[in-house]
Amino acid sequence: MFKILHALSLRLMPPWMYGRLIGRFDSRGMRRYTSNTLWALTARTFNIVTSFVVTIYLVRYLGPTNYGELSYAISFVGIFGILATLGIDNVLYRDLIKYPDNRDRYLGTAFVIRLIAGVVAGVVTATIGFHTNPDELSRMIIALLSMTFVFTSFNIITNEFQANVAQKYPSFVTMVVVAILNTLKVGVIVSGQGIIYLAGILLLEPILYAIFFSYIRVKHYGSFATWRFDRGVARSLIVDAWPFIFIAVFMALYSRIDQIMLKHMVDSAAVGVYDAALRLAEAWLFAPAIIASSLFPAIVNAKSVNNQEYRHRLLALVTIFVTMAIIIALPLSLFSLQIIEFFYGADFGGSGAVFSIYIWVGVWAVIDIVTRNFLIVENMRKTIFLLTAGTAILNTVLNLILIPLYGPAGAAWSTFISYAILTMPLAMIYRLK
Numbered sequence: 544m545f546k547i548l549h550a551l552s553l554r555l556m557p558p559w560m561y562g563r564l565i566g567r568f569d570s571r572g573m574r575r576y577t578s579n580t581l582w583a584l585t586a587r588t589f590n591i592v593t594s595f596v597v598t599i600y601l602v603r604y605l606g607p608t609n610y611g612e613l614s615y616a617i618s619f620v621g622i623f624g625i626l627a628t629l630g631i632d633n634v635l636y637r638d639l640i641k642y643p644d645n646r647d648r649y650l651g652t653a654f655v656i657r658l659i660a661g662v663v664a665g666v667v668t669a670t671i672g673f674h675t676n677p678d679e680l681s682r683m684i685i686a687l688l689s690m691t692f693v694f695t696s697f698n699i700i701t702n703e704f705q706a707n708v709a710q711k712y713p714s715f716v717t718m719v720v721v722a723i724l725n726t727l728k729v730g731v732i733v734s735g736q737g738i739i740y741l742a743g744i745l746l747l748e749p750i751l752y753a754i755f756f757s758y759i760r761v762k763h764y765g766s767f768a769t770w771r772f773d774r775g776v777a778r779s780l781i782v783d784a785w786p787f788i789f790i791a792v793f794m795a796l797y798s799r800i801d802q803i804m805l806k807h808m809v810d811s812a813a814v815g816v817y818d819a820a821l822r823l824a825e826a827w828l829f830a831p832a833i834i835a836s837s838l839f840p841a842i843v844n845a846k847s848v849n850n851q852e853y854r855h856r857l858l859a860l861v862t863i864f865v866t867m868a869i870i871i872a873l874p875l876s877l878f879s880l881q882i883i884e885f886f887y888g889a890d891f892g893g894s895g896a897v898f899s900i901y902i903w904v905g906v907w908a909v910i911d912i913v914t915r916n917f918l919i920v921e922n923m924r925k926t927i928f929l930l931t932a933g934t935a936i937l938n939t940v941l942n943l944i945l946i947p948l949y950g951p952a953g954a955a956w957s958t959f960i961s962y963a964i965l966t967m968p969l970a971m972i973y974r975l976k
Contacts, residue, residue: 584833586714590721591829595822597725601741602819603888604732611806611815613738616684617745618802619672620691622795626664627692630787631656631780635699638780639706650703651770652777657696665689684742694749700756703764712763716755724748790928797935797961801954804942809950817951819887820897824904827871831864831909835916857917864909872902893951900955907962914966930965937961 602610635653639646672685701713724744731740761767801821805813875882879902880895887894918927938961945953 582711582714586717607812607815611811614818615806615814618799620688621799623668625791627661630784633787634783636702647769648771648773653699655772661692661696664692687742691749694753697753700760712759720751793931793935797938808946816893820894824901868906868909875902896952897955907966910966934965
């Protein structure tokens, strides 16, 4: 990873800037931020790789129908996740840095809001799930997963560590929890248990995070007794979070709607076939996301020096990512069936067609990664909202047309087409003044 970042940095930065940045690594502050970032990247990479390996065995064990039932329930509950957060995490981190003397009030207020919202979201999700799903198994899994919203309120603790540039503690906790959960999933496979046990493990996940996050919080920052609820802070958090709420709603919609529509328009097996291909096709996308987040600060610094150079670096990053995506997609799409059967077995042969389409979504996805970073830097929240909403709406409409005709492959085409059309805001990079 360091070699990749080094090579990309040389490509995207002129020698004078690269030398200046490297020189600053000797400073205490830079070492602190670098260590913080490395912990976050290490945890993320460990979690993705570990979960990916275990998921392969899990998919093979469950088969298309049972895996589809579990994937559907996860997607269904995920749609309502925004009700449990109200988008306040997006502004809480900012305010913790901006008002360090009032952190106890901000954290206490955010926790109460998240706790109440989690209870409401859990009840709403379970109720809607009960009335929209005729089969008892789906109802039971959705009811179990709906309870996770209450415990995820403890996740706001990570904002305090991030604000103090101490990401290594929650990152270590994350790796421990992921290791425990994946060990339990392997135990379910070895012992031959059903998907209800897996749903129970998914419920256990936020409980473990709540316990461990609480422990490290008390150990490093003291008791929760100092946290205070403040109505004025609550009003400020909710008002500032409104734009992010709408963005999150549409993000959840377009990332989950395919599985939900497949279940109701086809069956659970179709969901399993689709989701298995999707997980494999998206497995590599964490790499460009990490690279972009690491390099973007240096790219943005160029804007104050030379706007033309700023545009050049953005386009250079897009070119590198698109080239990477095409190099990956071309051979994988040609041997999609063989790859699917190698990882998942013959029962998932139907995932081959989905995989051959979805792997090309990566081309648009890497453009989207750079585009969204660009829009955030330019503070174009309205454009981000329109882009997200447009993708979700177009994807849903295309699903209504293509799923009845082509099943899971139709859902893959819907995602491909909607992504392709709505990555056009990248053209704004050329028009920067």
